[in-house]
Amino acid sequence: MASLSLSGSRDGVINAAKLDLLDREPAADITRDKERKSLERNFCSDTVTAPSPEMLAYAMKAVSLGDDVFGWDYCTNRLEEHVAKLCGKEAAIFVSSGTMGNQIAVKCLLDKPPFSVLSDYRAHIYTSEAGGLATNTGAASIPVVPSNGKYLSLEDVKTHAILSDDIHYATTRVIALENTIWGVIHPQESILEISKFARENGLKMHLDGARLWHVSVETGNSLKELCEPFDTISLCFSKGLGCPVGSIIVGPADTISLARRYRKLFGGAMRQIGMLAACASYALSHHIALLPNVHQKARKLAERIQDLGITITQPVDTCMVWFDPSPVGLKCEDIAERAQKLDKPIAMFPADRLVVHIQTSDEAIDDMVELLRKMAKEAKGGKLPSSNNTANRAPYPAKL
């Protein structure tokens, strides 16, 4: 009888664990289609890009099942070797996010405090990683406002880097650049000047290359060329390339070995991630090719918005359109609210940025322009004070 009641409660435990995601109306695949459809009208960020049916099918076909913590996963190893080579570095390591990529890479470049990391005041590593640099490395941050309003120059770096060994200061050890920065391409000549200065002064160079793919296709510079001035580079697959998860750090073999240990320390070493590596390889093979068209669409969107009297506040080099609607009497928050209320809603942050991505539809762009035209007409050209002086604006709330 005891064993009967044990098996009874065992059944209870087993049944309680069950969860069937396919048990509802409408069926799960319909939800997925709706989600994909809504991405076509989402201008918040290119983080929203999601796996296409083709990517998922490829991943299911290519998936390997090795344990990556032991270095046994075929797809992950192939991906890491491929991207390292592509970027002209000795080694690469897959990580779960761009944040983890930046944090681990910079931690690898630092030894012991006191020290500081210099970056643009808008850099993701400074604004949007939960203050991780301080927590994870003990480094002080030196956020710098670029004097040209677009990207850091050698002069900006020279002015703010702390080279002195005066005991009052946290000496700068790493310059962390970001390319693209706010969608703007940091010209390679400027990066080379900064890296020459860094080398001469024993500083390390990290690049947040979340969207370095965009720079590479837009400029025709190889990733190897773009990565050459840096010790470490982190690149994102989930940002703009449609992968569900994943970023990668590239750098020298010894640095990447250390990164493997830090990834473990951060709890970010993952087991059977072949499926994620397969998605990333699909994105490299098929989605980078779509980026020139994305940039073209963004530029077209910017031109059409500008024709309405709205100011475009940053060069539209890649996929982002930064704008100031105050000359036509509009506020970003109001635009976002109205966009959400359209019969076919458009999503955007209540902020001065629209992001075009590989899943943005032409119809969404037309509808966005039409909404702005209508709202500008309603506002009857009444101007509002500009809230868009980027030089004076705090980097918060950051936009991812």
Ligand SMILES: *Cc1c(COP(=O)(O)O)cnc(C)c1O
């Ligand atoms: C989004 C982003 C990251 C971080 O990526 P997550 O995967 O969201 O952690 C890093 N750098 C830049 C420039 C980004 O835009």
